[in-house]
Amino acid sequence: xxxxxxxxxxxxxxxxxxxxxxxxxxxxxxxxxxxxxxxxxxxxxxxxxxxxxxxxxxxxxxxxxxxxxxxxxxxxxxxxxxxxxxxxxxxxxxxxxxxxxxxxxxxxxxxxxxxxxxxxxxxxxxxxxxxxxxxxxxxxxxxxxxxxxxxxxxxxxxxxxxxxxxxxxxxxxxxxxxxxxxxxxxxxxxxxxxxxxxxxxxxxxxxxxxxxxxxxxxxxxxxxxxxxxxxxxxxxxxxxxxxxxxxxxxxxxxxxxxxxxxxxxxxxxxxxxxxxxxxxxxxxxxxxxx
Amino acid sequence: xxxxxxxxxxxxxxxxxxxxxxxxxxxxxxxxxxxxxxxxxxxxxxxxxxxxxxxxxxxxxxxxxxxxxxxxxxxxxxxxxxxxxxxxxxxxxxxxxxxxxxxxxxxxxxxxxxxxxxxxxxxxxxxxxxxxxxxxxxxxxxxxxxxxxxxxxxxxxxxxxxxxxxxxxxxxxxxxxxxxxxxxxxxxxxxxxxxxxxxxxxxxxxxxxxxxxxxxxxxxxxxxxxxxxxxxxxxxxxxxxxxxxxxxxxxxxxxxxxxxxxxxxxxxxxxxxxxxxxxxxxxxxxxxxxxxxxxxxxxxxxxxxxxxxxxxxxxxxxxxxxxxxxxxxxxxxxxxxxxxxxxxxxxxxxxxxxxxxxxxxxxxxxxxxxxxxx
Numbered sequence: 001x002x003x004x005x006x007x008x009x010x011x012x013x014x015x016x017x018x019x020x021x022x023x024x025x026x027x028x029x030x031x032x033x034x035x036x037x038x039x040x041x042x043x044x045x046x047x048x049x050x051x052x053x054x055x056x057x058x059x060x061x062x063x064x065x066x067x068x069x070x071x072x073x074x075x076x077x078x079x080x081x082x083x084x085x086x087x088x089x090x091x092x093x094x095x096x097x098x099x100x101x102x103x104x105x106x107x108x109x110x111x112x113x114x115x116x117x118x119x120x121x122x123x124x125x126x127x128x129x130x131x132x133x134x135x136x137x138x139x140x141x142x143x144x145x146x147x148x149x150x151x152x153x154x155x156x157x158x159x160x161x162x163x164x165x166x167x168x169x170x171x172x173x174x175x176x177x178x179x180x181x182x183x184x185x186x187x188x189x190x191x192x193x194x195x196x197x198x199x200x201x202x203x204x205x206x207x208x209x210x211x212x213x214x215x216x217x218x219x220x221x222x223x224x225x226x227x228x229x230x231x232x233x234x235x236x237x238x239x240x241x242x243x244x245x246x247x248x249x250x251x252x253x254x255x256x257x258x259x260x261x262x263x264x265x266x267x268x269x270x271x272x273x274x275x276x277x278x279x280x281x282x283x284x285x286x287x288x289x290x
Numbered sequence: 291x292x293x294x295x296x297x298x299x300x301x302x303x304x305x306x307x308x309x310x311x312x313x314x315x316x317x318x319x320x321x322x323x324x325x326x327x328x329x330x331x332x333x334x335x336x337x338x339x340x341x342x343x344x345x346x347x348x349x350x351x352x353x354x355x356x357x358x359x360x361x362x363x364x365x366x367x368x369x370x371x372x373x374x375x376x377x378x379x380x381x382x383x384x385x386x387x388x389x390x391x392x393x394x395x396x397x398x399x400x401x402x403x404x405x406x407x408x409x410x411x412x413x414x415x416x417x418x419x420x421x422x423x424x425x426x427x428x429x430x431x432x433x434x435x436x437x438x439x440x441x442x443x444x445x446x447x448x449x450x451x452x453x454x455x456x457x458x459x460x461x462x463x464x465x466x467x468x469x470x471x472x473x474x475x476x477x478x479x480x481x482x483x484x485x486x487x488x489x490x491x492x493x494x495x496x497x498x499x500x501x502x503x504x505x506x507x508x509x510x511x512x513x514x515x516x517x518x519x520x521x522x523x524x525x526x527x528x529x530x531x532x533x534x535x536x537x538x539x540x541x542x543x544x545x546x547x548x549x550x551x552x553x554x555x556x557x558x559x560x561x562x563x564x565x566x567x568x569x570x571x572x573x574x575x576x577x578x579x580x581x582x583x584x585x586x587x588x589x590x591x592x593x594x595x596x597x598x599x600x601x602x603x604x605x606x607x608x609x610x611x612x613x614x615x616x617x618x619x620x621x622x623x624x625x626x627x628x629x630x631x632x633x634x635x636x637x638x639x640x641x642x643x644x645x646x647x648x649x650x651x652x653x654x655x656x657x658x659x660x661x662x663x664x
Contacts, residue, residue, distance in 0.1 A: 072608075072612065092621070093612055093616050094615045094618065094619065094620050097615070097616060097617070098618070102616070103616050105613065105616075108613055109607065109610050109613050111610050111613065111614070111631065112632065113628070113631025113632045113634050114614075114628065114630075114631040118631070119614070119627075122617070122618075122623075122627060123617050123618055126619065161631075182618060
């Protein structure tokens with residue numbers, strides 16, 4: 001199935017320039033507590049594209065996002081992670097946010113004593129991502145919080161402690177709300193649909209679609225996305241450019257996101273191992289060799 | 291060194307740090323009491339229905355007060371109560387007359403000005419039936435008075451359907467010992483709401499205020515926000531004894547150690563039907579040198595009561611720090627936000643300077659110790 005996918009064949013934008021080639025995971029080996037979870041994993045998400053990662057439980061999907069975000073419990077023991085041509089290794093979480101990364105957590109921790117409103121005020125007073133420049137005036141901060149909170153139906157959550165007693169849907173809405181306020185360039189979403197009912201899924205799905213500029217012409221998209229999904233519901237809202245299957249600590253298949261998902265749905269993850277080699281990994285391998 | 295009797299700008303600035311503003315408009319403070327070293331300097335009420343005077347004057351004026359005096363905190367309770375009575379310097383008498391609704395706080399300051407001074411005061415607060423009485427008390431020492439001792443007896447009488455909202459802020463110096471002895475007696479449908487804040491270094495504080503709920507459906511709430519920098523020793527507790535049906539008790543404490551020792555005690559005794567009590571003690575250890583001991587006690591002496599407690603002591607969860615960093619905050623800003631949030635019990639009316647005090651507290655913390663324990 002993967003060999004027929006249109007993403008692999010589109011040449012119109014040509015090879016991305018090395019200085020601006022989006023997210024590149026280059027033969028990265030990631031370990032948690034001295035245990036290798038992902039081994040020599042390669043992945044390329046060109047600038048402006050959104051890719052989806054499927055995989056069975058325990059495949060290392062969340063570890064991959066945590067490693068990209070710079071969570072200290074994930075160690076990059078080999079390889080490299082680059083964003084827009086520059087290695088992210090050696091940068092802490094805050095520095096990666098400053099470079100445009102933002103992540104919606106699957107199970108974020110409750111932070112006692114800090115309301116969602118206070119956290120979003122801190123985000124906006126920091127210009128969303130910590131970049132230099134005068135923060136917006138307080139009235140504008142409140143207006144932006146209110147507008148987006150209303151759109152994502154989190155007004156009722158604003159004065160509650162972050163994630164404390166939030167339901168599944170509330171947690172996901174809150175996460176997308178915060179990430180949207182961060183004005184990110186690379187959005188990492190860890191199972192944004194898990195634990196979400198149908199009504200909330202619609203609201204979250206539309207917001208993610210907007211956040212990732214999926215209604216823009218491909219050449220005009222400036223936000224890059226990487227979404228981990230177990231159920232695949234997010235594909236009903238996000239026309240992802242590519243889907244990858246992560247299993248046994250590596251990408252075992254890549255192709256059109258919906259095709260990949262349907263294949264998994266029909267045949268299970270085991271069948272993915274029979275697919276042709278991932279062309280993205282091939283392209284990276286060829287570049288390294290040259 | 292300022293002379294006793296003169297309230298210099300320096301003293302006024304220090305008073306501001308504990309919420310006492312001598313330049314405040316009567317619309318901001320309903321009354322004022324100032325006690326410097328061993329003598330009262332100022333006592334005045336700005337609104338009708340309120341009495342503010344020195345305790346000695348009040349004892350002279352009201353014969354009935356002599357019978358009341360010493361009934362909540364017995365004069366011979368311990369060496370400190372005895373010491374206060376043997377050589378009483380004064381103290382505040384604050385009384386809201388029946389039905390009086392005091393809308394802005396009465397402020398009181400007990401100020402230790404001179405090095406080596408042992409200050410002995412005895413305060414009596416009475417909220418007569420149906421009244422509402424908010425008070426903010428700042429107890430502090432001049433920066434030049436490194437050594438000294440404060441002994442403060444406080445007796446609260448909350449009459450039927452009355453409410454006392456009491457905030458006490460301590461800001462002492464490194465060689466000062468503090469021994470408050472406090473008790474409240476709350477009658478039916480009355481409420482005693484007490485908040486305590488102590489964020490500065492002090493040699494030692496030992497206190498265990500207790501409220502007795504003697505009338506039906508009375509309420510007592512103690513909240514405390516406490517920090518112990520290195521070499522501070524704080525042995526603090528609050529107790530509520532529910533003696534009449536339908537009483538409610540709540541004790542909440544937030545404790546941060548940046549190197550000092552905190553013993554956080556709490557006790558709820560439920561002796562009557564329908565009593566409800568909750569006790570919550572949380573501690574944050576921000577240094578390997580510090581220590582926090584939580585000692586919650588619940589006593590039920592009637593089958594129809596509900597009592598609960600929560601206690602948690604530990605360091606800041608790394609997961610929470612990383613989460614806030616993923617929102618663009620630096621590690622230090624994330625820790626600061628978490629500590630501010632931890633210490634925020636929603637106490638209204640605190641001076642803004644306390645926020646800065648929390649920041650300097652965080653700066654004193656042993657972040658290396660915290661980072662080493664991921």
